[in-house]
Each structure stands twice: as C-alpha cells, then as structure tokens.
Amino acid sequence: MIINKNLTNLRLELDNIDNKIAKLILQRIEIVKQIGNIKKQEKNNFYVPEREEEIFSRLSTLYPKLNPKIIKVIFTEIISASRSYEKIFNIAIKEHFLSKIATQNIFGSFCNTHVFNNINEIVSKDIDYLLIPLDVNYDNLVEINSNFLLLKKIVVENIEFYLFEKVQK
Structure with missing residues (x-):
C-alpha cells in the first residue's frame, strides 16, 4: 500500500501534537494531586462546579474558533x-433513560454510578452525590434534603436534573 508523503508528514505532525497533549495532561495530573492533598488537609470538596464552569468559560473566550460544546466535552x-x-x-442516580448521560455531562467518565429506585437503597451506601430527574414523581424529597444539599441543576434533552451533595456529618 502506497501512502501519500504529505499524509505521512501530516500524521507525524499529529503524533507530535498528541505527544505534547499527553505530556501536558501528565503535568496537569501532578498539579491536581497537589491540590487534592491540600483539599484533604483543609477538608474541602473535591468537586467544585463553579471552578469547572470558570475553566469552560475562560477557554471558550480565549479560543473562540473552538465550539464551546467541544471545549466542555473535552475538558470535562x-x-x-x-x-x-x-x-x-x-453517584446515586434515579433510574431514568437520561440519568447516565446527565452524570457524564457533569462528572465525565471517571465516576461510579449506582442506580436506585428507593431513597432507602442509597442511605447506607457510600454515596457522594445524588442525581434525580425533576420529571420523576418523587415523594421522598424531604428525606433527601436531610441527607443531601442541593448543589446545582442541569438540563439534558429538556429534562431538568437536580444534583445533590451528601451532607458530611
């Protein structure tokens, strides 16, 4: 198979860019580890949605030629x-066809999801966050509020989801 020399050169350029990206991600991870140690010492939350929104907004402003959705997906x-x-x-999620998509939109791929039907199923588990769709008839919202605090709202495919953070006792 004969490969066009221009194609080969362009692929080499892409390989070099990929190498640089991977090196920068490794540098980012090392800094994140340091931040994680500080957060543990100060008992701060590991998930700070305002910080992530700030990153997406800053990058969208700095790089207007990139679609903001692409920036959000890649950087999430x-x-x-x-x-x-x-x-x-x-993450505890109510069984709903968009719950996993909503979870991935918020937290990315690196999280564990636990599907539940009844709030009592998650009380005894080591759950950090609870994500429920607003369109579900949910009678135990008061019980959720005693164990979880409302953190933010997200809309996926015109369905509103509420993200609750577990109250640290």
Missing part, C-alpha cells in the same frame, strides 16, 4: 480523569 473528560487521582465519586 480531562478534569474527570485528573480528578480521579484525587477521588472517584460515587
């Missing part, structure tokens, strides 16, 4: 992978 995964060196979150 980079942040998720980096954060996995600090902590991998356990």
Whole structure:
C-alpha cells in the first residue's frame, strides 16, 4: 500500500501534537494531586462546579474558533480523569433513560454510578452525590434534603436534573 508523503508528514505532525497533549495532561495530573492533598488537609470538596464552569468559560473566550460544546466535552473528560487521582465519586442516580448521560455531562467518565429506585437503597451506601430527574414523581424529597444539599441543576434533552451533595456529618 502506497501512502501519500504529505499524509505521512501530516500524521507525524499529529503524533507530535498528541505527544505534547499527553505530556501536558501528565503535568496537569501532578498539579491536581497537589491540590487534592491540600483539599484533604483543609477538608474541602473535591468537586467544585463553579471552578469547572470558570475553566469552560475562560477557554471558550480565549479560543473562540473552538465550539464551546467541544471545549466542555473535552475538558470535562480531562478534569474527570485528573480528578480521579484525587477521588472517584460515587453517584446515586434515579433510574431514568437520561440519568447516565446527565452524570457524564457533569462528572465525565471517571465516576461510579449506582442506580436506585428507593431513597432507602442509597442511605447506607457510600454515596457522594445524588442525581434525580425533576420529571420523576418523587415523594421522598424531604428525606433527601436531610441527607443531601442541593448543589446545582442541569438540563439534558429538556429534562431538568437536580444534583445533590451528601451532607458530611
């Protein structure tokens, strides 16, 4: 098979760019580990949604030629992978066809999801966050509020989800 020399050269350029990206991700992970140690010492949250939104906004402003959705998807995964060196979150999700998509939109791929039907199923588990769709008839919202605090709302495919953070006791 004969490969065009230009194609080969362009692929080599891409390989060099990929190498640089991987090296930068490794540098990012080392810094994240340091931040994780500080967060542990100061008992701060590992997930700070405002910080992530700040990153997406800053990058979208700095690089207007990149679609903001592309920035969000790529950097959600980079942040998720980096954060996995600090902590991998356990997320309880209500059984709903968009729950896993919503979870991935928020936390990326590096988290564990636990599907539940009844709030009592998750109370005894080591759950960090709870994600429930607003369109589900959910009678135990008061019980959720005693164990979890509302952190943020996310919309996926016109369905509102509420993300709750477990209250640290």
